Amino acid sequence: MKLTLKIWRQKNAQTKGNMQTYPIDGIEGDMSFLEMLDVLNTQLIDKGEEPVVFDHDCREGICGTCSLQINGEPHGPDRLITTCQLHMRKFNDGDTIVIEPFRAKAFPVIKDLMVDRSSFERIQQAGGYISVNTSGNTIDANAIPIEKEHADESFNAAACIGCGACVAACKNASAMLFTAAKVSQFALLPQGQVEASRRVLNMVEQMDKEGFGNCTNTGACEIECPKGISLENIARMNREYLSASLKG
Amino acid sequence: MSILNSKVPSGPLSEKWTKHKNDINLVNPANKRNIDVIVVGTGLAGGSAAATLAELGYNVKTFCYQDSPRRAHSIAAQGGINAAKNYQGDGDSTYRLFYDTIKGGDYRSREENVYRLAEVSANIIDQCVAQGVPFAREYGGLLDNRSFGGVLVSRTFYAKGQTGQQLLLGAYSAMNRQINRGKIKSYTRHEMLDLVIVDGKARGIIARDMVTGELERHSAHAVVIATGGYGNVFYLSTNAMGSNVTASWKIHKRGAFFANPCYTQIHPTCIPVSGDHQSKLTLMSESLRNDGRIWVPKKQEDAEAIQQGKLKPVDLAEEDRDYYLERRYPSFGNLVPRDVASRAAKERCDAGFGVNKTGEAVFLDFAAAIMRYGKEVAAVEHIENPSEEKIRELGEKVIETKYGNLFQMYEKIVDENPYKTPMMIYPAVHYTMGGVWVDYNLETTIPGCYCAGEANYSDHGANRLGASALMQGLADGYFVLPYTIGDYLADDIRTGPISTDLPEFAEAEKNIQEQLDKLINNEGSKSVDHFHKRLGKIMWNKVGMSRNEKGLKEAISEIRELREAFWKDVRVPGDYNEVNPELEKAMRVADFLELGELFAIDALHRNESCGGHFREEYQTEEGEALRDDENFMYTAAWEFKGDPGKAVLHKEELNYENIEVKTRSYK
Ligand SMILES: Cc1cc2nc3c(=O)[nH]c(=O)nc-3n(C[C@H](O)[C@H](O)[C@H](O)COP(=O)(O)OP(=O)(O)OC[C@H]3O[C@@H](n4cnc5c(N)ncnc54)[C@H](O)[C@@H]3O)c2cc1C
Ligand code: SF4
Ligand code: FES
Numbered sequence: 001m002k003l004t005l006k007i008w009r010q011k012n013a014q015t016k017g018n019m020q021t022y023p024i025d026g027i028e029g030d031m032s033f034l035e036m037l038d039v040l041n042t043q044l045i046d047k048g049e050e051p052v053v054f055d056h057d058c059r060e061g062i063c064g065t066c067s068l069q070i071n072g073e074p075h076g077p078d079r080l081i082t083t084c085q086l087h088m089r090k091f092n093d094g095d096t097i098v099i100e101p102f103r104a105k106a107f108p109v110i111k112d113l114m115v116d117r118s119s120f121e122r123i124q125q126a127g128g129y130i131s132v133n134t135s136g137n138t139i140d141a142n143a144i145p146i147e148k149e150h151a152d153e154s155f156n157a158a159a160c161i162g163c164g165a166c167v168a169a170c171k172n173a174s175a176m177l178f179t180a181a182k183v184s185q186f187a188l189l190p191q192g193q194v195e196a197s198r199r200v201l202n203m204v205e206q207m208d209k210e211g212f213g214n215c216t217n218t219g220a221c222e223i224e225c226p227k228g229i230s231l232e233n234i235a236r237m238n239r240e241y242l243s244a245s246l247k248g
Numbered sequence: 249m250s251i252l253n254s255k256v257p258s259g260p261l262s263e264k265w266t267k268h269k270n271d272i273n274l275v276n277p278a279n280k281r282n283i284d285v286i287v288v289g290t291g292l293a294g295g296s297a298a299a300t301l302a303e304l305g306y307n308v309k310t311f312c313y314q315d316s317p318r319r320a321h322s323i324a325a326q327g328g329i330n331a332a333k334n335y336q337g338d339g340d341s342t343y344r345l346f347y348d349t350i351k352g353g354d355y356r357s358r359e360e361n362v363y364r365l366a367e368v369s370a371n372i373i374d375q376c377v378a379q380g381v382p383f384a385r386e387y388g389g390l391l392d393n394r395s396f397g398g399v400l401v402s403r404t405f406y407a408k409g410q411t412g413q414q415l416l417l418g419a420y421s422a423m424n425r426q427i428n429r430g431k432i433k434s435y436t437r438h439e440m441l442d443l444v445i446v447d448g449k450a451r452g453i454i455a456r457d458m459v460t461g462e463l464e465r466h467s468a469h470a471v472v473i474a475t476g477g478y479g480n481v482f483y484l485s486t487n488a489m490g491s492n493v494t495a496s497w498k499i500h501k502r503g504a505f506f507a508n509p510c511y512t513q514i515h516p517t518c519i520p521v522s523g524d525h526q527s528k529l530t531l532m533s534e535s536l537r538n539d540g541r542i543w544v545p546k547k548q549e550d551a552e553a554i555q556q557g558k559l560k561p562v563d564l565a566e567e568d569r570d571y572y573l574e575r576r577y578p579s580f581g582n583l584v585p586r587d588v589a590s591r592a593a594k595e596r597c598d599a600g601f602g603v604n605k606t607g608e609a610v611f612l613d614f615a616a617a618i619m620r621y622g623k624e625v626a627a628v629e630h631i632e633n634p635s636e637e638k639i640r641e642l643g644e645k646v647i648e649t650k651y652g653n654l655f656q657m658y659e660k661i662v663d664e665n666p667y668k669t670p671m672m673i674y675p676a677v678h679y680t681m682g683g684v685w686v687d688y689n690l691e692t693t694i695p696g697c698y699c700a701g702e703a704n705y706s707d708h709g710a711n712r713l714g715a716s717a718l719m720q721g722l723a724d725g726y727f728v729l730p731y732t733i734g735d736y737l738a739d740d741i742r743t744g745p746i747s748t749d750l751p752e753f754a755e756a757e758k759n760i761q762e763q764l765d766k767l768i769n770n771e772g773s774k775s776v777d778h779f780h781k782r783l784g785k786i787m788w789n790k791v792g793m794s795r796n797e798k799g800l801k802e803a804i805s806e807i808r809e810l811r812e813a814f815w816k817d818v819r820v821p822g823d824y825n826e827v828n829p830e831l832e833k834a835m836r837v838a839d840f841l842e843l844g845e846l847f848a849i850d851a852l853h854r855n856e857s858c859g860g861h862f863r864e865e866y867q868t869e870e871g872e873a874l875r876d877d878e879n880f881m882y883t884a885a886w887e888f889k890g891d892p893g894k895a896v897l898h899k900e901e902l903n904y905e906n907i908e909v910k911t912r913s914y915k
Contacts, residue, residue: 012826030522032661038527038777045775045830050821053829055315057488059528061657062413063319078660085660110459111827118436121316125428129421132378134300134726136368141377142335145389155382155407158414162318191380 001027001088004096005040007052010109013116017109019098029089033076034059034066036088053112061085061226064161067168068113069100074165074224082163082226102168106175106211117164119210120178124162126206127199128182130191144190154188157181159227166221166229172213177221179207180237181229187240197244204241252505252885252900255687256360261906262342265364268688269731273738280305283737284468284745286453288440288495290317292412292419292718293701294474296725299422302431304730306737309466310423310432311455313439313490313832318420321476321488322721325412326533326654328394328404329718331369336393340401342366347907349716352398352585353681353709354859354875355909356508356883358902360688361706368727369719373405375726381418383407396714397534398585398914404715409533409653415718419725438464439832442756443471443499443697450499450697451746454756456764458832461825463760465753467746470696470733473499474725477680477702479512481840481847482792483784485677486518486531492836493843496684496703504692505885505898507705508682509843510851513712513860514793515678516542516589519661520609529676530661532612532654534714537582539617539647540671542589544601544610546570551601561603561611561670572596580914587711587860587873588914590675594793595871597674604672613670618643675793679717681708681860682850685885685900689732690724693885698733700724705883710859764824767834772817776833779814783807783837783844791848796864800852804845808893811841845892853897856880877909 002025010017024043027036034056041051057065061082068083070076076086091097099113107115132138158181166177183200186192192199215234222231257268275283283306287298290312302308312320332345345366350357373391377383383405384392393402407414426432437458444452444465452467478493479485500506517532545551546568553559572592574581584592593610596602603609622643626634634642644667648655658666683705690698690706701721708716786806790799814837822828857866857873858880866874882899889896 028523028525029663031525032527035525035527039525042775042777045819045821048821051830053827057314057319057490058321058324059489060324060530061660062410063314063321063323063488064316065314065319080656081660085657087660087663089663114827117315121434121436124318124421125424127428129425130378130380131425133303134296134375134379134422135303136371136375136727138374138378141333141373141383142390144377146385147389148385148387151382151385151389154380155384155414158382158407158417159410161413162316185382186380189380189382191378 001029001091001093003027003091006096006098007113008100009052009112012111013108027088029087031088032059032084033070033086033088034084053114055114056084059084062161064163067102067115067163067165069102069168071098074102074168075226080226080228082161102164104167104173104212106173107164107167119212120162120164120175122210123175123179123203123206124182127202130186131195146189150188154185157184157188157229157233160229161227163226165224165226167212169220169224170213171218171220172216174215175207175210175212176215176234176237177225177229177231179203180233183237183240184233187236196240197247200237200240200244252685252898253687254358254900255689257688261360261363264360265367272732272735275734275738275741277305279741281307282744283307283740284309285470285472285733286311286466286468287472287474288453289320289474289476289701289703290423291320291322291474291476291701292416292721293703293725294472295320295416295419295423296722297472297474297700297729298432299419299426300726300730301733302426308426308432309435309468311435311438311440313437313458315436317423317434317436318416320416321491322412322416322718324488325718326409326531327396327535328406328411328715329372329415330396330403330713330715331373331405331719332366332403333370333373335391336402338401340403344401345369345403348399349707349713350709350907351912352711352713354711354873354912355709355877355881355904356858356902357707357709358883359904359906364728365707365720365723368723371727372719372722376415376418379418379421381407381414383414394535395538395583397537397583397589398580398713406535409535409651412718415722419722440495441498441760441835443502443694444752444756445502445694446746446750446752449695452748452753454753454760459827461823461828463757465748465757467748467753469737469740469743469746470698472698472700472729472733473684473703474700475703477683478843479677479680481783481844482677482787483780484521484526484529484788486515486529489528492839494836494839496699497839497843499684499692499694499697501888503694504697504699505685505887506683506846507685507883507885508710508850509847509886510791510854510861511681511710511859512677513586513679513681514590514675516586516593516675517612517673518676518678519658520604520672520674530657531676531678532658532671532673534586536612536651536654539650540582540612540614541571541616542573542582542610542612543569543571544596544603548600551603554603555605555607570601577914584914585711585713590793591862593675609672609674611670612673614647614666615670618647618667621646679712681705681710681712685883689735690729691732691736696736698729700729710861763835763838764831767818767820767831768824770818770820772819774817774819776818776820776830776837779810779818780833780837780840782810783841786810787844787847791851794862794864795851797852800848803848804852807841807844807848814838814841842892846886846895849893849895850884850886853884854880875911
């Protein structure tokens with residue numbers, strides 16, 4: 001496959017970036033998208049040019065490190081996968097592929113395609129936990145039976161990998177889907193009830209502080225989310241938030 | 249007499265840990281506030297250790313190279329975590345888990361550590377459930393279990409195929425709670441590049457801020473290394489791209505002994521290599537062997553036809569298939585331990601029965617399980633005379649709920665539907681049992697420097713059983729290290745903060761700066777990956793699934809040559825005072841090039857086959873591993889002497905007082 005890549009290059013957070021064009025040849029369908037970028041980078045290094053910087057680690061769709069806006073879509077054209085799981089067989093010979101970083105005020109660019117998602121960290125630090133000591137002095141695990149449906153739904157929410165695609169997909173750059181997934185995981189479990197009010201208030205407050213936009217229910221986040229996190233979580237968080245606010 | 253002191257407490261095996269906890273020094277809560285601890289690594293081991301240490305009152309600094317602690321490679325663990333809960337009432341117990349782990353490790357681990365691991369395992373599950381980890385449950389609301397290789401009970405807890413993710417998010421949430429309280433300071437995108445020793449004690453680290461490129465000095469009263477395994481010395485492995493040996497190797501060069509580097513686990517069920525561009529290998533969880541049957545064609549001509557795409561596996565008649573694990577190991581069948589399953593796959597492929605283009609793959613087939621489950625569901629739902637179609641449909645749903653994400657992962661990578669045609673799998677480097685030598689307290693041979701999780705060598709001997717690494721990481725981090733480290737720190741209550749202006753910090757920083765300068769200014773002609781791939785090839789071909797004296801000797805000299813070539817000819821673009829992934833890789837590969845040599849030396853010196861270490865010269869007539877307990881029942885702990893080739897061997901003899909040492913048999 002022969003392709004034309006248009007890639008966002010930006011030296012660091014202080015300088016302005018721009019799109020640059022790189023023709024590339026010899027790409028095979030079995031390569032992953034990031035392996036395609038590896039090929040490009042090897043060629044750039046061999047030519048004495050600077051390779052393109054992008055975030056990645058596990059390369060199997062679970063760590064949430066990789067990102068990339070590919071032809072305008074976070075994690076590219078395929079559904080329910082991350083960029084590192086995208087394979088080149090989804091593209092055709094002669095295609096032009098536009099590759100940009102995730103764009104959001106709360107995700108400033110660090111270099112090229114790498115962005116700073118520490119705003120997500122701070123949202124989780126604000127309350128994404130159950131305040132239980134880790135000494136192991138707790139009750140037997142089976143002393144808290146949990147309905148399978150609830151456990152499974154909690155799991156589905158907890159499957160969020162914190163990649164930020166929901167933010168990048170949203171025209172308002174809202175982090176509602178991410179925050180809602182975190183809130184829901186605990187809200188669905190009996191262990192999470194005790195601190196439920198405080199948790200949702202603190203996490204939402206932090207989310208607002210970080211400069212994420214408002215949710216206007218466009219649903220783009222759910223479509224682009226690689227882990228299929230459902231909009232129902234947002235509805236659940238709104239309910240939790242409302243009842244917590246009423247409690248005051 | 250060995251200079252290694254394992255510091256195993258006296259008394260009967262089952263009472264040692266309790267007794268030890270009662271005997272060790274404690275630090276009072278007020279004094280803990282004056283003590284700083286550095287934890288490098290935020291996977292299950294580091295994350296859980298950091299959370300508990302902070303909760304106990306110490307001031308903790310954590311470091312990870314990813315942009316979030318939650319992205320440590322523990323996140324990728326799929327299948328599950330063991331614990332001797334005996335919820336299934338199938339005869340499990342602390343002793344049985346201990347026994348299985350020692351036997352699975354081929355009698356090459358320290359009895360007392362393993363017993364402790366089994367002892368605290370049950371508590372891990374309680375702890376995680378309290379934290380809100382959403383484990384799989386049965387309809388009755390209680391926790392579900394599955395089986396893993398090498399054991400005859402169901403003791404594995406899981407969360408679909410994402411157990412590591414859920415456990416790590418649990419540890420991460422515990423960390424977040426402490427970050428919010430100001431007890432943990434989390435440094436992300438920071439890579440530890442050296443250990444600082446003051447007056448013989450570990451007192452800090454040199455870390456590089458991977459965004460600004462700046463070198464930073466961080467001091468503490470003790471340093472915990474929990475930086476994971478070194479499987480990436482093979483270039484291709486199931487580890488993350490950034491997984492590395494640097495922290496472990498740097499402390500080794502500063503005096504920590506490195507134990508059993510050659511004990512590596514090659515996992516039997518991974519997606520086969522598809523081409524030269526391959527950057528990593530993807531695991532298909534061992535839990536799949538609960539339901540998948542492994543086979544190759546019986547006849548060579550059928551194998552060839554399949555290789556050439558002329559014959560479809562589903563069209564091959566039952567009697568023409570060789571379910572070789574069921575044939576060779578009737579009592580454990582498809583659930584033999586990993587080392588046994590991997591070698592058996594290699595044996596069939598080497599004999600010409602492989603099933604993909606390159607002949608390096610075997611089938612993992614779910615057709616029988618789909619039909620079995622389908623019939624079960626049809627019966628439960630009272631569907632009369634269900635058609636085969638219907639049964640298959642019902643069965644596929646069951647398989648989907650159990651392994652949906654793995655099947656999806658497979659389909660995305662291979663572009664084939666594993667519900668309809670058997671998966672193709674092949675062994676790949678997965679886990680390193682070897683690692684930094686530690687005593688019973690998880691302390692290395694450097695006072696004040698501790699090591700936890702996959703980075704240390706303890707517990708798994710020469711082969712790790714499935715679902716036991718997560719257990720070990722959390723046992724080390726939540727329940728062992730936070731207490732044993734107190735014994736050491738009790739002497740430090742009056743020390744006060746350690747200054748980073750000490751000459752030892754300056755010296756360490758200068759060393760690293762010189763290395764970075766050298767790499768940046770090298771003006772070589774080849775990329776870092778070029779050297780890493782070559783190292784990987786040497787390791788896989790000569791120090792991989794089976795090894796022999798000649799190959800190992802060649803490997804040692806080839807790695808030395810490659811190391812020289814690397815320093816002469818590597819090209820690292822960019823600068824050190826900026827984001828520079830090539831520079832990060834170069835620093836890691838430099839360390840892999842040294843570790844690789846020690847790895848091969850260790851494999852060469854161990855004239856026996858045990859667990860993941862298979863020496864062709866030492867096998868039975870049937871091709872099974874042949875241990876030599878008389879001469880090799882010890883842990884090989886290597887001391888660095890200026891060059892990996894000059895490493896000095898120290899032996900920790902292994903004594904089994906509570907278990908009868910047998911030839912491992914899964915027949
Ligand atoms: C694909 C896969 C599936 C697995 N499935 C299972 C399973 O089902 N059950 C099971 O029991 N085990 C499984 N394992 C094994 C298990 O996941 C690991 O052994 C375990 O999670 C390792 O945990 P850890 O905390 O020791 O290290 P890791 O989770 O690897 O964490 C390492 C940490 O160290 C940091 N780090 C590394 N180097 C540096 C440095 N120089 N400076 C600063 N920070 C550094 C990293 O940022 C990271 O935070 C699996 C492994 C893999 C690869
Ligand atoms: S909700 Fe989905 S898109 Fe958003 S961070 Fe989580 S996994 Fe990524
Ligand atoms: S690199 Fe881990 S999810 Fe893509």
